[in-house]
Amino acid sequence: MCQLLGMNCNTPTDIVFSFEGFRRRGGLTDHHADGFGIGFFEGKGVRLFHDDKPSAHSPVADLIRAYQIKSENVIAHIRKATQGQTSLANTHPFMREMWGEYWLFAHNGHLKNYFPPAGAFYQAVGNTDSERAFCYILEQLRSRFDRKPDADTLFAAVAELTAEIRRYGLFNFMMSNGDCLFVHASTLLHYIVRKAPFGEAHLLDDDVKVDFAAVTTPNDKVAVIATLPLTGNETWSQLAVDELVMFCEGDIVRRSRPEHPVYMSVDEGLAIARAAGVSV
Amino acid sequence: MCQLLGMNCNTPTDIVFSFEGFRRRGGLTDHHADGFGIGFFEGKGVRLFHDDKPSAHSPVADLIRAYQIKSENVIAHIRKATQGQTSLANTHPFMREMWGEYWLFAHNGHLKNYFPPAGAFYQAVGNTDSERAFCYILEQLRSRFDRKPDADTLFAAVAELTAEIRRYGLFNFMMSNGDCLFVHASTLLHYIVRKAPFGEAHLLDDDVKVDFAAVTTPNDKVAVIATLPLTGNETWSQLAVDELVMFCEGDIVRRSRPEHPVYMSVDEGLAIARAAGVSV
Numbered sequence: 145m146c147q148l149l150g151m152n153c154n155t156p157t158d159i160v161f162s163f164e165g166f167r168r169r170g171g172l173t174d175h176h177a178d179g180f181g182i183g184f185f186e187g188k189g190v191r192l193f194h195d196d197k198p199s200a201h202s203p204v205a206d207l208i209r210a211y212q213i214k215s216e217n218v219i220a221h222i223r224k225a226t227q228g229q230t231s232l233a234n235t236h237p238f239m240r241e242m243w244g245e246y247w248l249f250a251h252n253g254h255l256k257n258y259f260p261p262a263g264a265f266y267q268a269v270g271n272t273d274s275e276r277a278f279c280y281i282l283e284q285l286r287s288r289f290d291r292k293p294d295a296d297t298l299f300a301a302v303a304e305l306t307a308e309i310r311r312y313g314l315f316n317f318m319m320s321n322g323d324c325l326f327v328h329a330s331t332l333l334h335y336i337v338r339k340a341p342f343g344e345a346h347l348l349d350d351d352v353k354v355d356f357a358a359v360t361t362p363n364d365k366v367a368v369i370a371t372l373p374l375t376g377n378e379t380w381s382q383l384a385v386d387e388l389v390m391f392c393e394g395d396i397v398r399r400s401r402p403e404h405p406v407y408m409s410v411d412e413g414l415a416i417a418r419a420a421g422v423s424v
Numbered sequence: 425m426c427q428l429l430g431m432n433c434n435t436p437t438d439i440v441f442s443f444e445g446f447r448r449r450g451g452l453t454d455h456h457a458d459g460f461g462i463g464f465f466e467g468k469g470v471r472l473f474h475d476d477k478p479s480a481h482s483p484v485a486d487l488i489r490a491y492q493i494k495s496e497n498v499i500a501h502i503r504k505a506t507q508g509q510t511s512l513a514n515t516h517p518f519m520r521e522m523w524g525e526y527w528l529f530a531h532n533g534h535l536k537n538y539f540p541p542a543g544a545f546y547q548a549v550g551n552t553d554s555e556r557a558f559c560y561i562l563e564q565l566r567s568r569f570d571r572k573p574d575a576d577t578l579f580a581a582v583a584e585l586t587a588e589i590r591r592y593g594l595f596n597f598m599m600s601n602g603d604c605l606f607v608h609a610s611t612l613l614h615y616i617v618r619k620a621p622f623g624e625a626h627l628l629d630d631d632v633k634v635d636f637a638a639v640t641t642p643n644d645k646v647a648v649i650a651t652l653p654l655t656g657n658e659t660w661s662q663l664a665v666d667e668l669v670m671f672c673e674g675d676i677v678r679r680s681r682p683e684h685p686v687y688m689s690v691d692e693g694l695a696i697a698r699a700a701g702v703s704v
Contacts, residue, residue, distance in 0.1 A: 188549050189512025192472055207487045232469025241520060244547035265545055267524035269468050 253314030365394030533594030645674030
C-alpha cells in the first residue's frame with residue numbers, strides 16, 4: 145500500500161536510517177513499485193525529490209542516502225498507483241507557500257467524489273484527491289487568517305478541516321511548514337520518539353542496525369512517524385482512528401483524539417484500504 | 425557572475441549537453457562557487473534541484489547528468505553570493521502555483537531598495553530581492569486575472585510589470601509555467617534556436633562536442649538561452665538591453681524590444697554588474 149514516513153526533531157537529523165527501511169518497501173520487501181517522493185525542510189527552505197522509479201532502485205534514493213541531508217522536518221511517500229495516471233504532477237509530497245512559509249503535504253488514502261470548489265488562493269495542478277484536499281485545507285486556513293495564528297488556533301482549525309474532509313474516505317496524511325508536523329490517521333500510523341538514553345535499533349525490512357547513542361547528543365529528540373513500524377526492537381505507539389496530532393521539537397504538543405479511541409490492527413487496516421480501492 | 429540557463433522546446437529534450445557547459449562555469453572554468461539550482465518541467469509537474477555545493481563538484485549535478493531528464497522547459501541558475509546569506513530558501517529557481525500551474529523564476533541582477541508591499545496571494549519565504557520580484561509579478565498577475573489570460577494579454581502584463589521592476593536595478597530573469605518561457609535582459613543574455621538541419625556543437629568551456637543530428641528528429645526545435653554563449657562553433661543571438669521575449673515550442677513568439685535597441689558587450693555587461701555590486 146502507499147506508505148507515509150515523517151520525521152520531526154529538535155535538531156537537524158539525518159533520516160537515512162529510517163528512510164532505508166522505508167524505501168526497501170518500495171519494491172524489495174513490499175510491493176510499492178510506482179515511485180516515491182520526499183521533502184526535507186532546511187531552515188525555511190525545502191529540498192524536494194520526486195521519482196517515478198521504484199524507490200528501491202531509484203538513483204534519486206541513492207543520492208539521498210549518499211547526501212545525508214540533515215533536517216528537522218521530513219515527509220516521504222511511497223506510491224503504488226492503482227488508479228489515475230502516474231505523473232510528476234501527481235507525486236507526493238505536494239508543496240505550496242502560505243504566510244511566507246513553504247508547506248508540504250502527503251496523503252495515503254482515498255477520498256470518494258471529493259471535488260471542493262476551486263480556491264482563490266490555491267488550486268491543484270494535478271488530478272489527485274490528495275492535492276485537492278491539501279489545497280482545500282490551505283485555502284480555508286488562508287481565507288480565515290491573513291497571518292499565521294497561534295498554535296492553538298491553528299491546530300483547532302486544522303482539526304476542524306480534517307474532520308470535514310475525512311467524511312469523504314480514508315485520510316491518513318502528514319503536513320508540515322518546517323516548524324511543526326501535523327499527522328492524522330484514518331487507518332494505520334505509528335510513531336516513536338527517540339531521546340536519551342539512546343539505544344540500538346534494528347530495521348525490520350533489512351539486516352541493518354544503528355546505534356543512535358553514537359550519532360546523537362543527549363539533548364536530541366527525534367520523532368519518526370510511519371504507516372507501519374520500521375524497527376523490530378523498539379516499542380512504537382499507534383495513532384487512534386481519527387486522531388490528529390501535532391509534533392513540534394520532536395514531541396507531540398497537541399492532540400485531538402476521539403473520546404473512545406479505536407486502534408486498528410494491521411490486517412484490518414490493510415483490508416479496509418483494499419476494500420476502498422486504495423493501493424495496497 | 426551569477427548565470428542563467430534556460431531551455432524551451434517543442435519536444436521533451438535532454439539538456440545535459442548545455443548543462444555540462446553551464447555547470448563547468450560553477451567552479452571550474454569560472455568563479456561561480458556558491459551553489460546552483462535547476463528546475464525541469466515534466467508535463468505539468470516540476471522537478472526541482474537545489475544545491476549549496478559548487479555545481480562543478482555537486483552530487484546533485486552528477487545525478488542530473490546520469491538521469492538524463494527530458495523536459496520541454498528548464499530554468500537553471502548558478503549563484504555566486506556576494507551579499508546576503510546562502511541558504512536553501514534563497515536558492516533559485518523559486519516556485520509558486522498560479523492558476524493551477526507551477527511557475528518557476530530565476531534572476532540574475534540586483535534590485536536596489538526593492539520592497540514591494542506584502543501580497544495577498546504570494547509572499548517571499550527567503551530574503552532576496554529576486555524572490556520578492558517574482559512574488560510581486562505573480563501577485564499582480566493573479567490580482568488582475570482570475571484565470572490565465574490569452575498569450576497577448578499575458579505578455580503585455582508581464583512586459584508592463586517588468587518595466588516597472590527594472591527601474592530598481594539589474595533585472596535579467598527567466599520565468600516559465602512549463603508552457604512558455606519568458607526571458608528579460610538588463611545586461612547579458614544570449615540564445616540560439618536549434619532546428620533541422622542539425623549539426624555538431626562544441627562546448628566553449630570543455631572539450632566536449634555533440635552531434636545533434638544523431639539525437640534529434642527533423643521536427644525538433646530547441647531554444648537554449650544563457651547569460652553567455654555556451655558553444656564556440658554556432659551563432660548565438662543576443663537580447664537587447666530591456667528586451668523581453670516569450671519562447672514557445674522552441675521559438676520566440678512574442679517580443680518587446682526598445683525602439684533603438686542597445687546590445688551590451690560582454691566586458692561592459694560584466695563591468696556594470698560589478699559596479700552594481702552584483703556577484704561577478
